[in-house]
Amino acid sequence: MSIKKAAAAALVAALGVTTLAACGTDDVREAAGKSGAPAPKTVTLVSHDSFNASKEVLAEFTKQTGFTVKVLKSGDAGEAVNKEILTKGSPQGDVFFGVDNTLLSRALDNGIFVPYAAKGLDRVPAAYRLDKEQRVTPIDSGDICVNYDKKYFADKKLAPPVTFDDLAKPAYRNLLVVENPERSSPGLGFLLGTAAKYGDEGWQDYWTKLKANGVKTVDSWELAYNQEFSGSAGGKQAKGDRPLVVSYASSPPVEVLYGEPQPKVAPTGVSTGTCFRQTEFAGLLNGAKNPEGGKALIDFLISKKFQEDMPLQMFVNPVAKDAALPELFTKHGVVVDKPETMAPEKIAEKRDPWIQQWSSLVLK
Numbered sequence: 001m002s003i004k005k006a007a008a009a010a011l012v013a014a015l016g017v018t019t020l021a022a023c024g025t026d027d028v029r030e031a032a033g034k035s036g037a038p039a040p041k042t043v044t045l046v047s048h049d050s051f052n053a054s055k056e057v058l059a060e061f062t063k064q065t066g067f068t069v070k071v072l073k074s075g076d077a078g079e080a081v082n083k084e085i086l087t088k089g090s091p092q093g094d095v096f097f098g099v100d101n102t103l104l105s106r107a108l109d110n111g112i113f114v115p116y117a118a119k120g121l122d123r124v125p126a127a128y129r130l131d132k133e134q135r136v137t138p139i140d141s142g143d144i145c146v147n148y149d150k151k152y153f154a155d156k157k158l159a160p161p162v163t164f165d166d167l168a169k170p171a172y173r174n175l176l177v178v179e180n181p182e183r184s185s186p187g188l189g190f191l192l193g194t195a196a197k198y199g200d201e202g203w204q205d206y207w208t209k210l211k212a213n214g215v216k217t218v219d220s221w222e223l224a225y226n227q228e229f230s231g232s233a234g235g236k237q238a239k240g241d242r243p244l245v246v247s248y249a250s251s252p253p254v255e256v257l258y259g260e261p262q263p264k265v266a267p268t269g270v271s272t273g274t275c276f277r278q279t280e281f282a283g284l285l286n287g288a289k290n291p292e293g294g295k296a297l298i299d300f301l302i303s304k305k306f307q308e309d310m311p312l313q314m315f316v317n318p319v320a321k322d323a324a325l326p327e328l329f330t331k332h333g334v335v336v337d338k339p340e341t342m343a344p345e346k347i348a349e350k351r352d353p354w355i356q357q358w359s360s361l362v363l364k
Contacts, residue, residue, distance in 0.1 A: 043067045043293030044093030046084065046285070048077045051097060052313040053306065061300045067293040076220075077185045078103060084285065085110045091285035094294035097139065097301065100280045101130060102188045105348030108135060113283035114291075119299040123320045128279050130344050136281035139301050140316035143249040143336045144189035145275040146176070147268050149231030152243035161244065163273030164197050167210060174214035177228040177242040180363075182355050183219045185278075190246045191358055192347065193276030196340035200350070207361055216242060217362060225251070231268040233258065249275060250315040253332040257312070270334040277339040280316070 045051070051071060058069050072093050074080035081103050084096055088110060099107045107113065113135040121129070121137065128138035146167065148160040161167050167176055179187030195203040218224050226234030229245035232255065252266035259267070282301050284294045300306055307323035310316055317325070325333070 040290045040293065041067060042070055043095065043290050043297050044070045044072055045297060046072045046074055046080065046091070046093040046096045048080045048098040049073045049075060050314055054309050054313060057306055057309045060305055061297070064300070065293070065296045067290075067296060069297065076183075078183070081107050081112075084112045088112050089287045091287050094285060094288040094290045095282055095297050096285055097282040098280055099136065099283070100185065100189075100278050101342075101344055102185065102192060102278065102347060102351065104130060104136065104281065104344055105351075107283075109348070112286055114286050114288075116284045116295055116298060118295075118302055120302050120320070123322055124302060125319070125321065128319050130279070131281075136283040137298050137302060138319045139280050139282050140310055140314070141277065141279045141319055142316045143275040143339050144186045144193065144246065144278055145249045145334075145336065145339075146190075146271040147225075147229070147231065147245050147247040147251050148271060149229070149243035150267055150269050152230055160269060161271050161274070163271070164194060164206065166271070167215075167244070167274065168206065168213050170213070172213065172244065174216075175242060176210070176214075176244040176246075177216045177218060177224045178246045179221055179224050180217055180219050181358055184221055186221050186246050186248070188351070188355070189276045189278050190274075191354060192342050192351075193274065193340040195350070195354060196276065196342045203354075204357065204361060207358065211362055215362075221247065231255075233260075244271075248315070249334045249336050250311075250317070250329070252334065253328045254315050256332045257328060266332045270336075272334060272336050275336045275339040277336075277341050279319070 051073065062068050074083050074092070077098050077100060081099050084091060084107070091112070096112070108131060115134050116137070117134050118137045124138055128141065130138070146161065153160045158171060161172055166172065178190060181188040181191040194206050197203070198206045216228065218228060224245050225232050225247050227238045228240045228242045229235040230240045230243045232240070249270050252268050252270065255268050256263055256266050282298055284291060284298060288294045302320055304320060304322050307318035307320040310318055311326050311329050
């Protein structure tokens with residue numbers, strides 16, 4: 001929201017999450033498909049690298065359904081979607097989690113999902129249900145926003161930026177690092193946010209101003225946040241010198257949770273006038289070997305149990321109305337009241353041309 005989730009990606013190793021390879025799974029499925037063979041007891045979830053869930057919650061799913069979850073991680077969100085497109089009809093697993101609204105049309109147009117109306121979907125607001133054919137189910141949401149290093153701005157006695165307009169002002173020259181939208185989900189979300197804000201033509205003038213103001217571009221969130229950004233724990237160690245970075249509204253709670261020692265106040269803030277709303281979905285893969293297990297897993301992903309587990313596992317917000325946020329989020333997180341948004345149809349039409357135009361404008 002994955003916060004596709006990107007903020008959680010850097011924490012996967014620390015949390016001890018194991019990427020489970022598909023080796024051996026195909027043999028089980030083949031046996032299950034033969035006449036008289038028992039139904040498969042394993043359901044395989046294909047996802048981007050930021051997927052995480054507590055062992056207790058996955059054990060609860062097994063207790064309720066009899067299915068054991070295997071997780072197959074396939075790179076960042078864009079890479080993972082592309083792999084499923086290439087294997088359409090003979091997928092790597094049963095359910096795909098992690099396609100967001102910036103890439104949704106690419107997945108739907110290539111037919112990698114089959115329709116399924118998840119049980120409990122009535123608990124998810126209609127605003128998140130972007131596919132009328134119910135080929136995907138909304139699972140989480142988050143806001144891609146500029147984060148700032150509180151200490152830097154306090155030391156400089158400079159007010160941190162609040163809006164997109166602020167970022168282009170001389171006071172913030174050479175302070176911002178962003179991700180390449182061709183390679184990065186938050187980078188793409190930020191580009192779409194500027195297009196939503198300034199219009200189909202105006203966004204190019206805006207990026208011309210950002211370029212003139214010294215914006216720096218790197219290929220990934222990991223590089224931007226944990227290397228270039230002076231406000232993150234990783235950025236401090238790497239001696240990053242950019243106090244502004246494109247990340248997530250949920251990044252400040254992450255800095256608190258993993259701070260050593262744990263700070264009482266988040267060391268980073270969020271420029272709430274620079275945000276773009278991201279929603280992540282899960283879908284039953286076309287050609288899944290265990291469709292019943294896949295349906296049960298999608299039902300579970302929007303259950304109150306899983307939804308309340310997500311914030312501290314993937315640093316994203318639940319979409320189910322009855323799911324409560326943990327205190328870490330309510331105390332240190334930021335509520336974005338008016339994020340920029342864009343219709344999926346427009347993203348589908350404009351995404352690739354805009355990325356090409358952005359590359360010509362910013363990288364040359």
